[in-house]
Amino acid sequence: MRHLKRTAKLGRTFEHRNAMLANMVCSLIKHKRITTTLAKAKAARPVVEKMVTLGKQGTIHARRLATARLHVQGPTAQFTKDQRKKWREQEDVVHILFDEIAPAFKERNGGYTRIVKLGGTQGRWAGQRQGDAAQRAILEWVDFVAPAPAPAEAAPSEEAKPDEPKSESK
Numbered sequence: 001m002r003h004l005k006r007t008a009k010l011g012r013t014f015e016h017r018n019a020m021l022a023n024m025v026c027s028l029i030k031h032k033r034i035t036t037t038l039a040k041a042k043a044a045r046p047v048v049e050k051m052v053t054l055g056k057q058g059t060i061h062a063r064r065l066a067t068a069r070l071h072v073q074g075p076t077a078q079f080t081k082d083q084r085k086k087w088r089e090q091e092d093v094v095h096i097l098f099d100e101i102a103p104a105f106k107e108r109n110g111g112y113t114r115i116v117k118l119g120g121t122q123g124r125w126a127g128q129r130q131g132d133a134a135q136r137a138i139l140e141w142v143d144f145v146a147p148a149p150a151p152a153e154a155a156p157s158e159e160a161k162p163d164e165p166k167s168e169s170k
Helices: 014-031 038-057 060-070 081-090 093-104
Strands: 033-037 113-117 136-141
Touching (some): 014 033, 038 093, 060 093
Protein backbone atom coordinates (compact mmCIF):
# COMPACT_ATOMS: atom_id res chain seq x y z
CA MET A 1 0.00 0.00 0.00
CA ARG A 2 1.11 3.53 -0.74
CA HIS A 3 0.12 5.21 2.49
CA LEU A 4 1.82 8.61 3.01
CA LYS A 5 3.52 8.40 -0.39
CA ARG A 6 2.67 11.74 -1.98
CA THR A 7 5.13 11.84 -4.88
CA ALA A 8 3.34 11.99 -8.23
CA LYS A 9 5.01 9.22 -10.19
CA LEU A 10 3.62 10.31 -13.58
CA GLY A 11 4.25 6.84 -14.98
CA ARG A 12 8.01 7.32 -15.00
CA THR A 13 11.07 6.07 -13.16
CA PHE A 14 12.80 8.25 -10.58
CA GLU A 15 15.55 9.38 -12.96
CA HIS A 16 13.18 10.05 -15.86
CA ARG A 17 10.76 11.99 -13.65
CA ASN A 18 13.51 14.18 -12.19
CA ALA A 19 14.98 14.87 -15.65
CA MET A 20 11.53 15.76 -17.02
CA LEU A 21 10.79 18.11 -14.11
CA ALA A 22 14.23 19.75 -14.47
CA ASN A 23 13.57 20.31 -18.18
CA MET A 24 10.15 21.78 -17.43
CA VAL A 25 11.64 24.18 -14.87
CA CYS A 26 14.34 25.24 -17.36
CA SER A 27 11.69 25.86 -20.02
CA LEU A 28 9.62 27.90 -17.58
CA ILE A 29 12.65 30.01 -16.64
CA LYS A 30 13.54 30.64 -20.30
CA HIS A 31 10.07 31.14 -21.77
CA LYS A 32 8.15 32.46 -18.72
CA ARG A 33 5.18 30.17 -19.45
CA ILE A 34 4.72 26.55 -20.52
CA THR A 35 1.73 24.49 -21.56
CA THR A 36 1.64 20.95 -20.22
CA THR A 37 -0.74 18.49 -18.56
CA LEU A 38 -2.34 19.40 -15.26
CA ALA A 39 -0.60 16.55 -13.41
CA LYS A 40 2.84 17.57 -14.68
CA ALA A 41 2.19 21.22 -13.82
CA LYS A 42 1.20 20.28 -10.27
CA ALA A 43 4.33 18.12 -9.96
CA ALA A 44 6.63 20.85 -11.33
CA ARG A 45 5.30 23.65 -9.13
CA PRO A 46 7.15 22.65 -5.90
CA VAL A 47 10.41 22.26 -7.83
CA VAL A 48 9.99 25.75 -9.32
CA GLU A 49 9.20 27.25 -5.91
CA LYS A 50 12.34 25.70 -4.41
CA MET A 51 14.49 26.98 -7.27
CA VAL A 52 13.21 30.53 -6.77
CA THR A 53 13.90 30.24 -3.03
CA LEU A 54 17.48 29.20 -3.86
CA GLY A 55 17.68 32.13 -6.26
CA LYS A 56 16.61 34.54 -3.53
CA GLN A 57 19.49 33.34 -1.35
CA GLY A 58 21.94 34.34 -4.07
CA THR A 59 24.98 32.54 -2.66
CA ILE A 60 27.52 30.47 -4.57
CA HIS A 61 26.31 27.40 -2.72
CA ALA A 62 22.72 28.09 -3.80
CA ARG A 63 23.87 28.49 -7.43
CA ARG A 64 25.65 25.15 -7.27
CA LEU A 65 22.60 23.45 -5.77
CA ALA A 66 20.38 24.92 -8.50
CA THR A 67 22.83 23.85 -11.21
CA ALA A 68 22.89 20.31 -9.84
CA ARG A 69 19.10 20.09 -9.53
CA LEU A 70 18.44 21.46 -13.01
CA HIS A 71 21.17 19.33 -14.66
CA VAL A 72 22.56 22.29 -16.59
CA GLN A 73 25.95 22.48 -18.23
CA GLY A 74 27.95 25.36 -19.58
CA PRO A 75 28.22 26.03 -23.30
CA THR A 76 29.85 23.13 -25.11
CA ALA A 77 31.25 25.15 -28.02
CA GLN A 78 34.01 27.73 -27.90
CA PHE A 79 32.33 31.14 -28.03
CA THR A 80 33.66 34.60 -28.55
CA LYS A 81 33.07 37.10 -25.78
CA ASP A 82 29.94 38.50 -27.43
CA GLN A 83 28.53 35.04 -28.14
CA ARG A 84 29.16 33.98 -24.54
CA LYS A 85 27.37 37.07 -23.25
CA LYS A 86 24.40 36.43 -25.56
CA TRP A 87 24.27 32.76 -24.49
CA ARG A 88 24.39 33.75 -20.84
CA GLU A 89 21.53 36.24 -21.17
CA GLN A 90 19.26 33.99 -23.26
CA GLU A 91 20.11 30.37 -22.47
CA ASP A 92 21.84 30.16 -19.06
CA VAL A 93 18.90 29.30 -16.82
CA VAL A 94 20.85 29.67 -13.58
CA HIS A 95 21.90 33.18 -14.58
CA ILE A 96 18.33 34.09 -15.56
CA LEU A 97 16.96 32.60 -12.34
CA PHE A 98 19.42 34.30 -10.00
CA ASP A 99 19.76 37.65 -11.77
CA GLU A 100 16.30 38.30 -13.22
CA ILE A 101 13.56 36.16 -11.70
CA ALA A 102 14.64 35.92 -8.04
CA PRO A 103 15.12 39.70 -7.58
CA ALA A 104 11.61 40.24 -8.99
CA PHE A 105 10.21 38.01 -6.21
CA LYS A 106 12.43 39.39 -3.41
CA GLU A 107 9.47 40.72 -1.38
CA ARG A 108 7.19 37.74 -2.06
CA ASN A 109 7.09 34.81 0.39
CA GLY A 110 6.16 31.90 -1.85
CA GLY A 111 3.46 31.45 -4.44
CA TYR A 112 5.64 32.41 -7.39
CA THR A 113 3.73 30.43 -10.02
CA ARG A 114 0.15 29.95 -11.10
CA ILE A 115 -1.53 27.05 -12.83
CA VAL A 116 -4.28 27.98 -15.27
CA LYS A 117 -6.44 25.09 -16.43
CA LEU A 118 -7.14 25.12 -20.12
CA GLY A 119 -10.70 24.40 -20.96
CA GLY A 120 -13.86 25.86 -22.18
CA THR A 121 -16.98 24.96 -24.00
CA GLN A 122 -15.62 25.15 -27.54
CA GLY A 123 -15.84 21.70 -29.02
CA ARG A 124 -15.70 18.23 -27.59
CA TRP A 125 -11.97 18.19 -26.72
CA ALA A 126 -11.64 21.71 -25.34
CA GLY A 127 -8.93 21.77 -22.68
CA GLN A 128 -8.00 18.15 -23.24
CA ARG A 129 -5.23 16.57 -25.25
CA GLN A 130 -6.80 14.74 -28.14
CA GLY A 131 -4.68 11.59 -27.95
CA ASP A 132 -5.41 10.62 -24.34
CA ALA A 133 -7.86 13.27 -23.11
CA ALA A 134 -5.39 14.51 -20.49
CA GLN A 135 -6.37 17.82 -18.90
CA ARG A 136 -4.03 20.58 -20.10
CA ALA A 137 -2.81 23.56 -18.10
CA ILE A 138 -0.52 26.56 -18.34
CA LEU A 139 2.22 26.98 -15.74
CA GLU A 140 3.45 30.58 -15.57
CA TRP A 141 4.96 33.14 -13.24
CA VAL A 142 2.48 35.10 -11.13
CA ASP A 143 3.62 38.48 -12.44
CA PHE A 144 3.85 37.32 -16.07
CA VAL A 145 1.92 39.45 -18.54
CA ALA A 146 1.28 37.69 -21.82
CA PRO A 147 2.33 39.76 -24.83
CA ALA A 148 -0.55 40.95 -26.96
CA PRO A 149 -0.72 39.18 -30.31
CA ALA A 150 0.64 41.30 -33.11
CA PRO A 151 -1.92 42.36 -35.71
CA ALA A 152 -1.72 40.27 -38.84
CA GLU A 153 -0.23 42.13 -41.77
CA ALA A 154 -2.45 42.34 -44.80
CA ALA A 155 -1.15 40.01 -47.46
CA PRO A 156 -1.33 41.26 -51.05
CA SER A 157 -4.41 39.88 -52.71
CA GLU A 158 -4.00 37.49 -55.57
CA GLU A 159 -6.43 39.47 -57.71
CA ALA A 160 -3.95 42.35 -57.88
CA LYS A 161 -1.38 40.16 -59.61
CA PRO A 162 -1.62 40.20 -63.40
CA ASP A 163 -2.47 36.88 -64.92
CA GLU A 164 0.23 35.47 -67.13
CA PRO A 165 -0.86 33.62 -70.22
CA LYS A 166 0.10 29.98 -70.14
CA SER A 167 2.17 28.80 -73.03
CA GLU A 168 1.67 25.33 -74.33
CA SER A 169 4.68 23.36 -75.45
CA LYS A 170 4.40 20.34 -77.67
